[in-house]
Amino acid sequence: MNTPHTTLAWMAEGTALCLRALDGLDETSYGAPSLLPGWSRKQVVAHLAGNAEALGNLVHWARTGEPTPMYSSPEQRTATIESGGTLSGDRLTAWFTDSARTLADAMATLTEEQWSAQVVTVQGRTVPASETPWMRSREVMVHAVDLGAGVRFMDLPTAFLTELRADILTRRGQNAVPVTHGHPADVTAYLAGRPHSGVTTTDGAPAEPLPPWM
Numbered sequence: 001m002n003t004p005h006t007t008l009a010w011m012a013e014g015t016a017l018c019l020r021a022l023d024g025l026d027e028t029s030y031g032a033p034s035l036l037p038g039w040s041r042k043q044v045v046a047h048l049a050g051n052a053e054a055l056g057n058l059v060h061w062a063r064t065g066e067p068t069p070m071y072s073s074p075e076q077r078t079a080t081i082e083s084g085g086t087l088s089g090d091r092l093t094a095w096f097t098d099s100a101r102t103l104a105d106a107m108a109t110l111t112e113e114q115w116s117a118q119v120v121t122v123q124g125r126t127v128p129a130s131e132t133p134w135m136r137s138r139e140v141m142v143h144a145v146d147l148g149a150g151v152r153f154m155d156l157p158t159a160f161l162t163e164l165r166a167d168i169l170t171r172r173g174q175n176a177v178p179v180t181h182g183h184p185a186d187v188t189a190y191l192a193g194r195p196h197s198g199v200t201t202t203d204g205a206p207a208e209p210l211p212p213w214m
């Protein structure tokens with residue numbers, strides 16, 4: 001696993017990519033569908049802001065030892081996305097920016113010992129707090145592409161894509177997906193269940209799309 005030093009840098013880069021995608025969207029295009037089936041761009045941004053706050057709870061947990069789960073309930077997570085989707089684009093961009101900064105600032109104060117404190121993710125996995133910058137990197141990088149506003153898997157750092165493929169394969173199960181060929185960025189998009197091109201199985205046939213992951 002990468003050190004927080006690397007993943008914190010990816011987190012910042014993913015945040016910048018999201019802002020690049022959002023920059024210049026007018027209110028209509030901000031409210032338009034994202035590449036994630038059933039999600040508007042506004043809902044993706046509301047989810048990202050809610051995710052920053054949720055991961056902030058894990059950072060609080062690591063710092064204080066007081067168990068603070070990411071979300072109080074699955075309903076709370078959904079409500080944040082639904083209600084956030086009705087805000088103006090300006091409000092959403094401000095919320096995204098502020099929540100990302102608050103999270104980065106909170107992480108910057110963690111000591112070595114606090115980074116190794118155990119916390120529980122929304123999926124119920126117990127992980128050291130040092131995994132939270134990776135969890136956030138995945139969100140901001142992949143959803144920057146999902147916004148469908150100019151950022152592509154091809155634009156994401158090569159080392160990040162390598163780590164993401166390994167992570168998805170672990171999560172999906174090595175045997176649950178076929179061996180594929182293609183540009184590494186496209187193979188990553190394929191594994192993530194995102195739009196891709198030129199990914200083939202060993203017999204040369206186009207790979208069957210996988211359901212979205214994350």
Ligand code: ZN
Nearest residue numbers: 047139143214
């Ligand atoms: Zn997400």
